[in-house]
Amino acid sequence: MNPDLRGLNCRPGSVNTIINKQGAIMHHFKRFAASTAVVLCASGALAQDSITVAIQLEPPNLDPTSGAAQAIDSVLYANVFEGLTRFDADGAIIRGLAQSWDISEDGLTYTFNLAAGVTFHDGTTMDAEDVKFSLDRARAEDSTNAQKALFADIADVTVIGPLVVQVTLSKPNGMFLFNMAWGDAVIVAPESIDTIATNPVGTGPFAFANWVQGDRLELARNDSYWGAAPALETATFRFISDPTAAFAAMMAEDVDVFVGFPAPENLPQFAADPRFQVLNGNTEGETILAMNNQREPFDNPLVRRAVTHAIDRQAIIDGAMFGQGTPIGTHFAPHNPDYVDLLANSQFDPELSRSLLAEAGLPDGFTTTLKLPPPSYARRGGEIIASQLRAVGIETEITNLEWAQWIEEVFTNKDFGLSIVSHTEPMDINIYANPDYYFQYDNADFRAVLEDLNATTDPAGRSALLAQAQTIISEDYVNGYLFQLGVATVARAEITGLWVNQPTAAVDLTGVSWGS
Amino acid sequence: MSRNLIIGACLTVLFTGLAALSFLWTPYDIEVLDIPNRLLTPGGAHLLGTDHFGRDILSMVMMGARTSIAVALVAVGIGMGLGMPLGLWAAARRGSLLDDVIMRGNDLVFAFPSLVIAILITAVFGPSAVNAIIAIGIFNIPVFARLTRGAALPLWERDFILAARVSGKGAARISAEHILPNIANLMIVQGTIQFSLGILAEAALSYIGLGAQPPTASWGRMLADAQTLVSIAPHVALIPGFAILLTVLGLNLLGDGLRDWLDPRIRVVRT
C-alpha cells in the first residue's frame, strides 16, 4: 500500500480516530477555549497577530537541505520553505509548489506543473529552473544533503517550460511524491544559495527576519506570498531545552506555545489551568530497545525473545513518559492504517523469560552494556528497563552518551549490547533490510519482501506485504519494540490551528491564529 | 573545643555514618523500581518519601552519601598525594628552575576553567564516578602544591633545619622527617576544606550528568531528576539539596573548628 496515494485520495477517518481517543481531554478544553475565544472577541479584545513558539532545540544553521538537525525543519518547514509536495497536519501528502502532476504509465516520468506568480523572499521569480537547481544540487556527487537517498532514483531533471518540470526516475518508486514532501527536498534558489545557512530565502508565507543565536529567531509575514495569507504577522521562536526552564517559561507566559514540551510530568498542571490547552499527538517515532543481533548472546533468537518478555511496556510508558505513548509490537506506527497488532508476541512474562534463558544455556543470566543517548525516553526508560532485566538475571551496565558519542559508538562502530532510541523517519521499516544497520539484522527473506514492496504500487498488495514484513521482524524478535513516541504541545487556550501530530518535524504556522 | 568543632563533627559523623551504614543495610533496595508508589510524601513506610521511580529517598540519600564522600575523598587524596610532594620538592629546591617550573605549572592549571575541563574530560573518557574523581583531583593538586610550598619555605630558614643539613641529611629526608610534621596541621585543615569543595564539585558534575551513572545514586543527579517535579512534589528537590548543604556545612565547620583547636594561626586557602 502507499500511504501517500491514500492521502491524496483523502482518507482522514482512521487517523483522526486515534487522535480523538488520545485527545479526549483536549476536546473538553477546546470547547472551553472556543467559548473563551468567543467571549474575548465579543468583548472587543485585540486579536493578536504575533506569537512566540518555543521548541527544545535550536537549529545550528538555517539550511534544511544539508545537515540533519530536525530543528531546522521545525522552524522553516512550510513557513519559509516549500517543496513540490508537502505534509499536512495528519501526514497526508498535499500539493506544494507543484499544483498538479502527471505520472507516466511505466511510473518513471513525473511531469510537475508549478504554481504561477511565485517569488522568493528576495524578489526573484520561482520557476522550473529553480526546481532543477534544487534537485540537482541535492543529488550531486558532493552534496551534503543528509537524506540523499530520497533523490537516489532520480535519473534526470528536465525543464520543459517556465512552469513545467519533468523528473525521470531510473526505476519506479511509489514513495517518490512522499519523498519530495520532506524538508530536505524544499526548493531553493541559486541566487541566494551561498548565504542560505544564515539568511534562508524561500517561497513560503513567512520570511526570515532575524536570528539572535542562542536566544530567538524571528519570522515576518511575506506580503507577496502566492497562496493564502497566514493570520499571523510575526512569529518568534525561542529555544528551551531544559525541562524546568520550559515549565517556568510556559507558566510565566513568556512563550505562547511549546511544541514538544519536554516534561510530561507537568502536563496535568497545564491541562488543569484554564489559561492553557494541552494537545497530545503522535509522531513517527518508534521507540525501540535495540539489540546487537551480531553480538553474543543476542545472536541467539531465544535470548532476544527472553529480553522482550522481561519488559513491561506500560511501566515504561507510565514511569518514563508519564503515560504519553502507545505500545507497539513491531516497527510500525500504530496510527497508520496498515499497522498489525503483534503485541501478543512479546507480552510481559518474566517467568517465560527466565525459562527461555535457561533453554538458551544461560540459566544465571548474563551481563551486557546499555548505551543511552540524551533524550529522556532513553535515560529514564533505560533505568526502568535495567531494573526489569535485572529481575530475570540480566545485568546491564548503563552508559549515558551524548549524541555525537552515540553515533560513533553505537551507530557507526556497532559497539554495544543494548540501546534505546526512537526512529522518527516515517515509514522506515526498510532499515531492517540493511544488514549493516547498527542492530545488524540479516534476513534474506525479509529483504525479498521489501523488494516486492518497492515494486508494488497497488494499495491492497502493499498492505499485505507490509503486514508480512511487520510479522517477520516481530517473530524474529529483532529488537524490543517499546512504544510510539507521543508529542505534547502546550499552548495558550485561545490559539487555534496548531498541528497536533508531528508527521514530520515542523511547526506549521500557516493556519495558526489567536481565537475564532 | 569550640562550638564549630562540635557541630561540624556531629554533622560529618552523621553523613559519614549514613554512608558507611549503606554498605550493610538500607531501608529499601534502590535498584528495585516501584512506579505505582512514586512521589509519596515523607512519612509512613517511607521516612523521606519516594522519588519519581518509587525509590525510597532515605535509601537514595544514604547511597548518595557514599558516592559523594568516596569521590571527594579520593579526589582530595590525589590532590594531597601528588600536590604535597611537589610542593615539598619545590620548597627544597627553592629559587631553582625546578621550583619555577612547578610554580608555573600550578598557575597554568589554576588558569583553566575547572568546570569546562571537567566536561571535556568526561566527554573524552565518558561520564562516570572515576572520571569525576580524576577531573576534581587534577584541580586539587596545585592547591596543595602551592600551600605546601608556601608553608615549607619559611621553615627551610630555621635553625633546626640548618642543623639537619649540616649533619648530612638529604633534602628528601629533611622534608619527610622535619618539614612534614610541622605542616601537618595546615594540611589537615586544608584537606577538610578541599573535601567539602569536592562534595560540591561532585554534586555539580552529577547535576549536569557527568558523574556517577545509574543505578549508582548521587545527590547531584537526584536534584537534576527532581527539577521538573519541584512544583508537584517539592520534597524530591529539597531533600538532596539539604543533604549536600548539611554535609558541606559540617565539613566546613569541622575544618574551622580543627584550625581553632590545633593552631589558630593557620591561614587557609579558599579558592
Next chain:
Amino acid sequence: MIRFTLGRLVSLTASLIVASIVIFAVVEVIPGDPAAFMLGVNARPDTIAALRAEMGLDEPLIARYAAWVGGMVQGDFGMSWTYKTPVATLIADRIWVSLPLAIYALALSTLVAFPAGIYAASRRGGAGDTAIMGATQLGVAIPNFWFAMILVLVFAINLRWFSAGGFPGWADPWAAIKALTLPAIALALPQAAILARVMRSSLLDMLGEDFMRTARAKGLTHRQALWRHALRNALIPVLTIIGLQFSFLLAGAIIIEQVFFLPGLGRLIFQAISARDLIVVESVVMLLVFTVIMVNFIVDLTYAAVDPRLRARA
C-alpha cells in the same frame, strides 16, 4: 622592575604556548566524528567524507594546530562548523551576556560582602559577628544551582516578578538587567560569603598589626584607625580574591546559564562540546585561559609596582 616584568612576560608566553598545546590535544582526542554528528544517522558515507574534506578534518595534526594558532594571533578564531559563522562573531555576541553577568554578580557580591565583613571584624566575637559568620557558612555550603532552582520557583513561577530566564538583548537595557538579576543573585551568593570571610579575616589581621597601635597611640579612635589605615591594607588580599572570582564567574557560570537559558559563553562551550564543534571549543577555552593568565599578569605587575617586597617570588 624591568627585569621583573621581562621575567613575567617570558613565563606568560610559555604558559600560553603550553596551554594552547594542551587544549588542542585534549579537544582532538574527543571521540565522535563531527561530520557524522552533523549529518545524522541517515547520511551516506560519501556525504560524510565530503563534509570531512570541507571541514579540513583529515589534514595532519601539526598543520591544523599551526593554522589555528596562527589564525588566533591575527584575531581569526576560525569558523564554527555548526553555526557556519566566524567564532569571533559568536564570542562577541555571547560575551555581551557573560561579561555583564559576571560584573553584575561581582558587584552584588561586593556590595553585600564588604559591609558584612567590615561589620563582623569591628564587632569581633559579638552577636553580630557570629550571625554574619553563620550566614557565610551557609552561603558557602549551598550548591548554587539548587539555589537557582529555588529562586526560579519562588520569584518566577509563583510571584511572577521576574521571567524564568532568557535574555531579551540590550535594546532595552532595563529589561536586560532584569533578566540577569536572578542569575546574578544565584552566582553571587557563594562568592559573597567567601568574600565576606576574607574581608573579615584580612581586616582582623590588620587590626592586630603594629601600625594600628601606633595610630591609636596618636589619638585616633578605633573607627578612624579602621577606616584610614587598616582597610586600605586589608584590601590587597581581598582584591586578589575578587580578581580570581571574576575569571571564575566568566566561565564557571555554565550551569547557571543552563538553568536560566542565557546565551552566554559557558553555554556556548557546553553546546559546542555536545555538538562536537571542536573549533568553537578550542578557541573559546583558549580565550578564557588567556584572559585569566592576562589578569594574573596585570595583577602581579601592579602589586610589584606598589610593593617592592613582592618582586622576589614569595
